[in-house]
Amino acid sequence: MSERVNGRGKRAAAPAIEPTRLRAAAEIILGIDPSLRGTGYGVIRIGKSTPTALAHGTIGCPAAWPTTRCLAHIARSLRDLLKQYHPQACAVEGLFFAQNLRTAIVMGEARGAALAAIAETGIEIFEIAPRKVKQAIVGYGAAQKLAVAKMVQRMLQLSEPLPPDAADALALALAHAQSQSRYRLTGTKPI
Amino acid sequence: MSERVNGRGKRAAAPAIEPTRLRAAAEIILGIDPSLRGTGYGVIRIGKSTPTALAHGTIGCPAAWPTTRCLAHIARSLRDLLKQYHPQACAVEGLFFAQNLRTAIVMGEARGAALAAIAETGIEIFEIAPRKVKQAIVGYGAAQKLAVAKMVQRMLQLSEPLPPDAADALALALAHAQSQSRYRLTGTKPI
Numbered sequence: 001m002s003e004r005v006n007g008r009g010k011r012a013a014a015p016a017i018e019p020t021r022l023r024a025a026a027e028i029i030l031g032i033d034p035s036l037r038g039t040g041y042g043v044i045r046i047g048k049s050t051p052t053a054l055a056h057g058t059i060g061c062p063a064a065w066p067t068t069r070c071l072a073h074i075a076r077s078l079r080d081l082l083k084q085y086h087p088q089a090c091a092v093e094g095l096f097f098a099q100n101l102r103t104a105i106v107m108g109e110a111r112g113a114a115l116a117a118i119a120e121t122g123i124e125i126f127e128i129a130p131r132k133v134k135q136a137i138v139g140y141g142a143a144q145k146l147a148v149a150k151m152v153q154r155m156l157q158l159s160e161p162l163p164p165d166a167a168d169a170l171a172l173a174l175a176h177a178q179s180q181s182r183y184r185l186t187g188t189k190p191i
Numbered sequence: 192m193s194e195r196v197n198g199r200g201k202r203a204a205a206p207a208i209e210p211t212r213l214r215a216a217a218e219i220i221l222g223i224d225p226s227l228r229g230t231g232y233g234v235i236r237i238g239k240s241t242p243t244a245l246a247h248g249t250i251g252c253p254a255a256w257p258t259t260r261c262l263a264h265i266a267r268s269l270r271d272l273l274k275q276y277h278p279q280a281c282a283v284e285g286l287f288f289a290q291n292l293r294t295a296i297v298m299g300e301a302r303g304a305a306l307a308a309i310a311e312t313g314i315e316i317f318e319i320a321p322r323k324v325k326q327a328i329v330g331y332g333a334a335q336k337l338a339v340a341k342m343v344q345r346m347l348q349l350s351e352p353l354p355p356d357a358a359d360a361l362a363l364a365l366a367h368a369q370s371q372s373r374y375r376l377t378g379t380k381p382i
Contacts, residue, residue, distance in 0.1 A: 072310035101291075105295045109302050111296070111300050112302060112305075114303075115259050115304070116263050116303070116307060116308065190257060191258050
């Protein structure tokens with residue numbers, strides 16, 4: 001059984017960004033792709049011309065670690081990132097894929113640990129549907145992951161190919177940056 | 192579609208408590224029943240004769256709050272409880288019920304926020320299957336929730352009936368206390 005799941009249910013159909021959120025664009029944005037064993041993260045700074053990557057990587061948790069140790073490690077690592085880069089907004093996937101109830105719960109646990117740590121610092125968190133991320137980066141919603149990763153690498157003028165988790169996280173941050181522009185207000189919603 | 196889900200999958204079939212955990216029983220135990228809008232908690236102290244309830248209640252999050260605010264509130268409230276009561280162990284449900292993938296993810300998020308906050312303080316967290324909790328409290332695994340709540344109230348000599356969330360959390364703490372005894376080593380496993 002495979003099913004696309006909407007983390008927020010019906011609310012995902014709501015208008016993109018609330019009027020009160022239409023203020024100056026965040027200059028530093030954190031994108032995260034939570035997962036128990038490998039949470040991708042990417043921090044970008046929005047410049048007047050091209051955006052730049054300040055940091056990206058994966059918060060890895062070895063298979064031997066018990067779940068609760070992973071959750072604590074995810075929360076602590078993200079808190080360290082926030083302290084170091086002071087992002088003004090965070091972007092996370094809104095629609096995601098779970099094969100069954102057990103994986104959905106494990107994914108939810110990783111996501112909950114990550115979002116709680118970030119929300120506690122008062123940063124606004126936005127969710128973006130994967131299709132919208134692909135649209136924003138590559139131009140169409142059914143783009144393959146590798147095509148997105150390559151375009152992210154080009155947009156951020158990075159010399160090395162990106163690991164998949166980090167590429168997804170940077171793509172989220174870039175897509176959110178784009179949605180904050182006055183002329184592209186669809187795709188991200190505060191959660 | 193309804194399905195019983197095991198948060199830890201195959202590992203639930205493993206032997207109950209690892210040999211290294213067989214040390215002196217925790218004196219203060221926190222039980223939690225995580226949920227986005229109403230996380231039940233209960234803190235008990237194990238005495239030589241009867242256990243006593245130090246605190247119990249629900250961490251409530253109004254429906255108007257966005258998800259991330261709830262997750263932050265759950266993490267912060269539990270951290271406050273830990274600071275106040277210094278439990279040596281935490282017990283949480285191991286097998287639980289999710290109606291569909293969306294509810295599984297939301298439940299997972301609440302659980303992740305709670306477990307990360309607790310695990311960060313270094314407290315050991317154990318999971319217990321609901322059937323084992325009922326067995327420990329009422330004597331048989333198919334007992335109704337109300338019967339469990341009434342027995343918890345009697346065991347802790349509380350004058351007032353317990354709200355369901357708090358009763359579940361206290362039942363988890365009591366069941367874990369019982370499983371720590373040398374003679375009843377089944378039912379809880381570190382996660």
